[in-house]
Amino acid sequence: MSQTKKTQIISAAKQLLAEHGIENIKVNDIVKQAGVAQGTFYLYFRSKSALIPEIAAELIGELLQIQREKLSQVVRTSDKIDIIIDTSFEVSRSYRGLLSLCYSGLAINDELSEWERIYEPYKTFIEEILEAGKAEGEVTQQIATSSAAQMMISLIEETTERVHLHEDETEVPHEKEQLRTFLKRALLHV
Amino acid sequence: MSQTKKTQIISAAKQLLAEHGIENIKVNDIVKQAGVAQGTFYLYFRSKSALIPEIAAELIGELLQIQREKLSQVVRTSDKIDIIIDTSFEVSRSYRGLLSLCYSGLAINDELSEWERIYEPYKTFIEEILEAGKAEGEVTQQIATSSAAQMMISLIEETTERVHLHEDETEVPHEKEQLRTFLKRALLHV
Amino acid sequence: MSQTKKTQIISAAKQLLAEHGIENIKVNDIVKQAGVAQGTFYLYFRSKSALIPEIAAELIGELLQIQREKLSQVVRTSDKIDIIIDTSFEVSRSYRGLLSLCYSGLAINDELSEWERIYEPYKTFIEEILEAGKAEGEVTQQIATSSAAQMMISLIEETTERVHLHEDETEVPHEKEQLRTFLKRALLHV
Amino acid sequence: MSQTKKTQIISAAKQLLAEHGIENIKVNDIVKQAGVAQGTFYLYFRSKSALIPEIAAELIGELLQIQREKLSQVVRTSDKIDIIIDTSFEVSRSYRGLLSLCYSGLAINDELSEWERIYEPYKTFIEEILEAGKAEGEVTQQIATSSAAQMMISLIEETTERVHLHEDETEVPHEKEQLRTFLKRALLHV
DNA sequence: CATGAATGAGAGTTCATTCAT
DNA sequence: TATGAATGAACTCTCATTCAT
Numbered sequence A, B, C, D: 001m002s003q004t005k006k007t008q009i010i011s012a013a014k015q016l017l018a019e020h021g022i023e024n025i026k027v028n029d030i031v032k033q034a035g036v037a038q039g040t041f042y043l044y045f046r047s048k049s050a051l052i053p054e055i056a057a058e059l060i061g062e063l064l065q066i067q068r069e070k071l072s073q074v075v076r077t078s079d080k081i082d083i084i085i086d087t088s089f090e091v092s093r094s095y096r097g098l099l100s101l102c103y104s105g106l107a108i109n110d111e112l113s114e115w116e117r118i119y120e121p122y123k124t125f126i127e128e129i130l131e132a133g134k135a136e137g138e139v140t141q142q143i144a145t146s147s148a149a150q151m152m153i154s155l156i157e158e159t160t161e162r163v164h165l166h167e168d169e170t171e172v173p174h175e176k177e178q179l180r181t182f183l184k185r186a187l188l189h190v
Numbered sequence E: 001c002a003t004g005a006a007t008g009a010g011a012g013t014t015c016a017t018t019c020a021t
Numbered sequence F: 001t002a003t004g005a006a007t008g009a010a011c012t013c014t015c016a017t018t019c020a021t
Helices: A001-020 A026-036 A038-044 A048-071 A077-094 A098-107 A111-136 A146-167 A169-187 B001-021 B028-035 B040-044 B049-072 B077-094 B098-108 B112-135 B145-165 B168-189 C002-022 C025-033 C038-044 C048-071 C076-096 C098-108 C112-136 C144-165 C171-188 D001-021 D027-034 D038-044 D048-071 D077-094 D099-108 D110-134 D147-164 D169-187
Strands: none
Touching: A001 A026, A001 A038, A001 A048, A001 A098, A026 D110, A048 A077, A048 A098, A048 A111, A048 B077, A077 A111, A077 A146, A077 A169, A077 C025, A077 D169, A098 A146, A111 A146, A111 C048, A146 C002, A169 B145, B001 B028, B001 B049, B001 B168, B040 B077, B049 B112, B077 B112, B077 B145, B077 B168, B077 C098, B077 D147, B098 C002, B098 C048, B112 B145, B112 D110, B145 B168, B168 C171, C002 C025, C002 C048, C038 C098, C038 C171, C048 C076, C048 C112, C076 C112, C076 C144, C076 C171, C112 C144, C144 C171, C144 D147, C171 D169, D001 D048, D001 D099, D048 D077, D048 D099, D048 D110, D077 D110, D077 D147, D099 D147, D110 D147, D147 D169
């Protein structure tokens, strides 16, 4: 029941965050939207900026879980990349720019290590995929797994957010295809 | 002379911005650093947030100019990519995190098109390089020039910023090398 | 209790207003005088200028209530006019220039209708008196009740304020007498 | 020629004053409208608030001059009152509320004596008319000339401004008639 | 746990005035 | 005389945070 309040606050914040930026949201807005009292916010969050990491972690968690499920039966790295791109586009669509807002929110408050901590499980997940791909001989050995994972994540994220910030949905398939080609050329054997 | 004041303000702001991030800087700090009066700021900028695009434009301009010079005698696209990466790392080092702060500043202010307008000349520059590379048969035809340029820019920018935000300078050469490999695999013929 | 804060603010404002005039008062002064925090002001008033109508309404309310009481047993219109003039002088004395300051405050803010809304009950009150006087044959039929009421109010207000702004209290009885004569000649049968 | 600049400033100020209130006009607006430089303002006016009395004096001067002309051939006080009312309505219409804005402008800056000094010639003018009327036996002796003049001026001014602030021009003739009746009953013998 | 009135430091912005040219 | 860039004190309003209930 009390957990309900926290959940209410987080989802209210997610909603508002997606609509405005972090600096344009007041705690007051969040609690109003959540239907709780001003003071209640501080029962669950040390401060306003402590809210961001929690949201970011939740988003990453969702993405990770979805991808884990979808990839469970897939064998070829090439197919895995397709699925990762597809799911990223889907999740990103529902949270238009939310992640990049979280990012800048954290960057602003100089808590970048926090950001890395949050991203860590996802990065590990991608690294495992690439490592497996290397073992299978599908993924090139030319690039270190860690760097490859990082670049892959960045590129997918940047592209999905950019595409979704543009209102033009017709571009999505084309951009997705370009991304796919780019990534596979970079990562997979010819 | 009056242009001097504006210049003073911009460079003071650039300096502070690189250290603190947009939301942590007060107009007061900027003018103090610039050695001008509070009101003078508003003679040249409509508001605090109107400052960001101007700075961003200047940075992109600098980067563009440097790269244009360095590339003037270079023929092979592969070499061009090397140089672009190198100069990006250099410029990015002197403005630690500035670009991403600009980015978040703009994203927050919903001035996405402004941002694109500012970035446009640089994107065109990269596109021309890729187009030339295609004509020479060095760059793959598999990826549309526009998308390729965008992804290339994003990836370089993201990597440089990430690397420089980490204080560990020893990683730089390795990450640079990884990026180089990644990009060339993606863009060039084998 | 929370209503207390608002009351404190209003009476602090009334006090300062009577001394200084609206444009010369800082919100800071008001809250200091009221013994509340700066932010508390904005809990109860949307802005500084939103304060004026509330004060004006209160003053009119006070005046109306006092006059209603004093007139309850009075029969002749002539006597009523005397009492209205007397009470107006008294109330006006304790709020030197306050009403005209309210007026200019409102005029400046183009909220004329707001001003009329506030004055409405008082005007109705005076109209009823004149109407009754007409029925009794004491008040002339030559002037429409609405216009007569308006002119009567304006004249009394203008005179009281003018007299009180002059520091010379010795003039009061004479001016009062002049006003009385003027009004009765205009309104009553010979 | 240099007098031109001052004239330009005054008439720009009059125009803006009529549209907005005194507190809403910036020196900057005035000089822009007048087509002169910021500094030029201070060649002709000690400060912003020194502008108001000059404007007020000009307005009163105009009114006085017009009325003097129109009344030169008129004999009966009753007719004079008619003409005074008519001309006041006309002048007031072209300067919607300007006088009352001047008034509050001065009231705000505690320069009430200034205000009286400006009004003095007009008051004298009205007093002379009433005095003459008394000599002729047309004006009642019951009211002191000074008080009568003051009340007459106030009432006319208040009424014209009130009527003109209301956008409804159809009411004008009726209100004028009411005012005429009111004043004559108060001042003239039956 | 929950509330929400109260807080108050602090920031952005304005604008009358000045002064070197 | 005329200019207009520069000034900087002053003021309103915001909003994260607290705490008595």
